[in-house]
Amino acid sequence: MDEEQAGLNGSRSRASHSHSSPTHTDHTPDAGTLLTCSVDTPDPVSHEHIFQSTLPSNDHNSLTGTQLHDTTPQINEHDVVTEDTLSKLYQDDSIGDTVFSKAWVLSILVEIINSVDVRGNPCSIGNEVVSDADVMSCSEVGDHKVGGCGDGRGVELEEEFEGRVCALWDSSMNSDVAEYIHEQGGIDLLLGAACRTDQPRFTEICLGIIGNLICSQEICLNSFKTAEQTRLILEFLKDTDSGVLCQVTRLVQTCCSYEELQSTWLPQIMESKFVKDSLLFILQGSTNEDLLASTSVLLDHLLNASEQLLRGWVDRQLVEAICEAAQQIRDSNFEVSCSLVAAIHTLTSEQEGVACVLLCADKVCAVVNDFLAAVEQLDSQSTCITTLTAACSLYLTLSTEQRVLIYESNVKTTLRNIRKKVNQSPRTKQLVSLISRILT
Template identity: 30%
Template sequence: MSREVITDCNGGQDLDKRLVDVLSIAEPEDHHRSEPMITAATDNDHRVDNDEDREEGVEAGEGDNIGDTVFSKHWLFQCLINTVNIINGEKSADTNGGADGSAVGDDNERLSSSSAVVTAFGPQEPIELDDRTDEELSILWDMSTNEDVMAFLNDYKAIDLFETILMRTNSPRFAEISAGILANIAVNRDICVNLANRPLFRQLILESLSSSDTPFVIQVVRIVSASLSNGETQDRWLAAIKERGDQFLTTIHHTLENCLNCDLLRSEILLLNKMLYLDDTMAAVWLAFDRRYECVKTLLSATDQLLADDPENVEFVDYLWLIIHTLSLAGEDFTETQLVANRPELLRLFHRYVCDSFGDSVDYVIASGHRAGALSAAISLLFNWVMDWGTGAPQPSALIY
């Protein structure tokens, strides 16, 4: 699946300048160079070291802690430098040299060939991160859930760095980790606003939904979901989605119809529900795109895959009913073109939904307003197609029971 070329509106040299800025900031004069080291990878005090001979770990020095955490500023600076060197093709484990940014060259040609995060990750063969680099970046990914670390990364322009990685890298794993870090820190208000104020970034993320690398796309969907959850940024993201409506919906349809990864299916169903909840005019955009009347069929295909994988995924059928109900309010001929055409499948799903979700008790309905709303939406849809019941169609009771 191809996509349009994405280039920085100010040219590739601005991206290089961002990397130089990161390098210059990450070189505090009172810190000497040493091997990367960290005292904890997650908030549960799980100790992680980079070399076998440091199994007991080393506590961060006085003044080296990030906020109130046990995470080391020095280690994080070193990790950012290592990351910049990876982008620029410096794969040596020793990063003592080149830290002044001299290795950051003109990468206009690489940028002009579009981001490497789509399909085959660029024209070259995808590259793999070495084990040590993967471990370091995975630790940073875990760390990025901490609020103090989020603020620290924001202060030291790490957002520019990870955005540049998504535009340049030819490594699926590198792209996945970078997107995952951005998704983690996007829950921070200031960072979320920062990201939303970048038209190029919004375009890059929406284009990246068409990547064939599923782990990467899962993280991209998390970025969009986090951005839609912020009241200050959701309008800009919704506008960007509408602007690229056909391409966005083509990608969503393809994923829902063909994807076997239930994590991605769940993420995209939640994203669609959130999008329609925030702006029900998106339903009209979807129906205008869906000229072959396949949106309900597509949603049912994803639901079948989820239920086949794990019966407990019936909870995601809640969102199916809510999505279909919102769509039904936007289309005058929705009942005829969508509900009647998929009537047997919808009725069977409704039967399973009621039996698996509620059984013989209404206790859960009372306890869960969300599920009660989903049931109400399902019953409303059922009422609509019963009222429009066509001649010669099988009776609902025969299909349900």
């Protein structure tokens, strides 16, 4: 599968890969209109577990079992509207101290519900037709079918609708708005919609909003603590759209960053037959910088979170995939380069990882050389001492014969310059010692 077919070339994502930084889009609604929207709330439909939010509903306006609570004040035609009344209405409809309207948020959530096929009609994947019961059955990573209802390539969102849901994505960066969306059952609702749509951009937006909501530790811990929820999210790694993959890798990294959830998430990731292959597919084939960034951060985090996962994943293919991604990024994103160098170094904590690095010595050297050249250009190396130490350790992992590669490059000069710039302190003592060993 080439990169264009895989959908990994163009940058569709608006996301930051860090779980502490909510995704930002550029469709912020006009504050003057936020408090004037009205909404007809749907009736609730009960369901036994989260995946049933993707099953047929008895109510055309309901997608999940969570009721949307319309708490916005009402005025009838006989009421006398005074300035005090309008002020109270404004305060009652505002979310916290923001200018965002409860009615506006509810109206967008209802529109999201109504935008997907809530009648339970079969979804299409290529020329196949699958039912809801088969939605999660695509297990071959080579097919790279979406974890929801199809690859949806060529399907475009209606522009005005996209603008409205992106406005909700923007607003979900606000902690008060995020809490309000969560209170309305927004995570179940958005997951259900993402599973049912054939439109990758819509899936990306739904997952992006969820990613913003779970920047709140409380929301995340309350929302993703079961194996079934974990499997449902991981299914989206089968998608081939860069925007969707960017959001789901960011979402998985956020959940795994909370220690309380690792006992649920890490076993599911290790048992999965496709998670590692999906990450390799991205690292080896993507030219999308945002996607490579979120995937690199996720990989580095996973390798450090579980020794069992590290032992199960380490192989030559993984080292080569990391090197491919690093060569793609080169000096365009220093933080991603740090994550990739750190990931290679983490692999050497296992004997098999050392063997794999030795087998890929030329590629590893090229990655480290590029990284050191980027470090040399920094005004201060204080922010990357740990990764810089890891990079130098990688050099010393190589055999004497393989170190000839170092001397054929400008690395020795680069290392001397870095050693001069690094402030002598207990924190840099190990680094200076490693550099001196390399130069001797």
